Amino acid sequence: MALGRAFSVAVRGVEGEIVEIEADISSGLPVVNLVGLADAALRESRDRVRAAINNCGFEWPMTRLTLALSPATLPKMGSVYDVALAAAVLSAHGRKSWPRLEKAVLLGELALDGRVRPVKGVLPAVLAAQRQGWPTVVVPVENLAEASLVDGIGVWGVGSLGQLQSWLAGKGDLHARVEHREQAPESVADLSDVVGQTQARYAVEVAAAGGHNLLMTGPPGVGKTMLAQRLPGLLPPLTLAESLEVTAIHSVAGLLTGDAPLITRPPFVAPHHTSSVAALVGGGSGLARPGAVSRAHRGVLFLDEFAEVSSAALEALRTPLEDGEIRLARSDGVARYQCRIQLVLAANLCPCAPPDPRDCQCGAAERRRYRSKLSGPLVDRVDLRVEMHASREGTFSDDEGESSAVVRKRVWAAREAARERWLQHGITTNAEVGGSLLRRRFRLSPMAMKPLRTAVDRGAISIRGMDRTLRVAWTLCDLAGRTSPNREDVAKAMSFRQGGTV
Structure with missing residues (x-):
């Protein structure tokens, strides 16, 4: 029996709540059970995560796998949990407890080849993690500029599942936060x-x-x-x-x-x-x-x-x-x-x-x-x-208004x-x-x-x-x-x- 754990965020409106994701590998026929009030997009993540793990050169556990998202009574929606689910599975299958995984909130959707795709609601998710005292958050590299708007928390961008695994194992680096750039002044009608x-x-x-x-x-x-x-x-x-x-x-x-x-x-x-x-x-x-x-x-x-x-x-x-x-x-x-x-x-x-x-x-x-x-x-x-x-003729002059x-x-x-x-x-x-x-x-x-x-x-x-x-x-x-x-x-x-x- 092996157990892995990772963390993500559920966004409700513009408020976020930390979600604990557990992966339990036990003896039995190969089957994946996903529990925790998942919607259709999240239930489909089982296939996305499995393909991403296999295509990145990692091994998928050919036995009974239970994925639990807590709090169990909180509805979970979307594909934002894919990266955290994959990290929990890798931790459980490898029987490794990476210190960085215990202190990081993971956000992102996985492509079948292991690429990490951007998701909606990254800013409120990072704000929720920062308010609750988490030291690190990992987001898709395309959402890195958005996540970098939040101070007081370490922000990292990831491009693929392989890159994330190397970082968790202490063998690689992720993309660092980007400095906020001022927007160019917009031309407004006068x-x-x-x-x-x-x-x-x-x-x-x-x-x-x-x-x-x-x-x-x-x-x-x-x-x-x-x-x-x-x-x-x-x-x-x-x-x-x-x-x-x-x-x-x-x-x-x-x-x-x-x-x-x-x-x-x-x-x-x-x-x-x-x-x-x-x-x-x-x-x-x-x-x-x-x-x-x-x-x-x-x-x-x-x-x-x-x-x-x-x-x-x-x-x-x-x-x-x-x-x-x-x-x-x-x-x-x-x-x-x-x-x-x-x-x-x-x-x-x-x-x-x-x-x-x-x-x-x-x-x-x-x-x-x-x-x-x-x-x-x-x-x-x-x-x-x-x-x-x-306006009638004579009601305004050639002079422009203020x-x-x-x-x-x-x-x-x-x-x-x-x-x-x-x-x-x-x-x-x-x-x-x-x-x-x-x-x-x-x-x-x-x-x-x-x-x-x-x-x-x-x-x-x-x-x-x-x-x-x-x-x-x-x-x-x-x-x-x-x-x-x-x-x-x-x-x-x-x-x-x-x-x-x-």
Whole structure:
């Protein structure tokens, strides 16, 4: 009887848990038993591992082999355990207990000839190993740049099973961690490209400064999509902690490529209006994968032609917008993904969408049905609403509007003022501030609150709408360089909530 042991990581959402893999060789007919709630891809690893071991010149045990993955009650999915399974088998068959194998976490998929292929979710797996105090992690060489983003743990890249066995036996070396290379600055579209639309441009500036949600309506061709695409260019770069959060989600989604995988700029995600609920918020069989709302974490989610998006998909955004996190329950467990996003919505005024609204041929019922796609509770979560109109001759000059560089300076200054104000409360932007904090610790003067209280008393604004109006008022205050919002800031914030047509 012989026993070998290796370790890997099971990734659930963006959280990882160490998995112990044991290989037991006992007398009996040649058979391989794989236990530990393995999915179809993992069950197929028996054939991959056997072929890789044989083709690398090692001997496969021609007797009874039991492979156990613990914790036994934790569902295991994917091919990430192949390398650890092979190492456990080699250890058991050779009756060798390599010291390096006991102190390393192994990740990777095996090809039939022994090559180690890249896998998804390496970054959250390495972060989990680092948090739990493991000294070493071995990853596919193609995932080495991604794994090297994590400090405080030894990271090595392996290209083949033979190379791994030599390293375990102390007879060879693996690829060392690579230094993180800064990404080349991306060319971003400039705000000065948008002709006219002074009010909408200001709304985009306010949204960028406070992290607010934005709704733009108007006839086709007035610049709704152009403005949305220029919003990320106004946002400050992500901090290191934020970059790791975003990169971990993209790693699980399998979207990281290149030698500089760290995402340092706020992402911009614009799914097609025919996207399903699963594509928008996440889903899939087994354990749910991240959707567009999670991939846009710390960035912008843009829904163009939102009136054409299914009502179920739009309503699924309610909870993520409030919590900044989405929890997806599937047969193999609950996956949690962060989704602190800025939602930008754009739509025409009616289905026929003529350049001149006066030429609309839609009936009243058709227009009402078209606009009702965005329900009241979801509209209530949108802080800024603006209705755009076609620019006429004489409404703009040959001079370009302010460039993104000029607006970005004001946005960054406002963001820094908000960060300093809310830092002790663990908040970075005005859009994240809770209502109780606004109404108690940072209560405005009675004079400033008068128009807002009147609107609440009349039922024109809900309590949630009042809180969101106050958040916008603080952003307007930060952009103006003041220390506290005045009555004009509150009135302007209220006008933004009433400006869009839905």
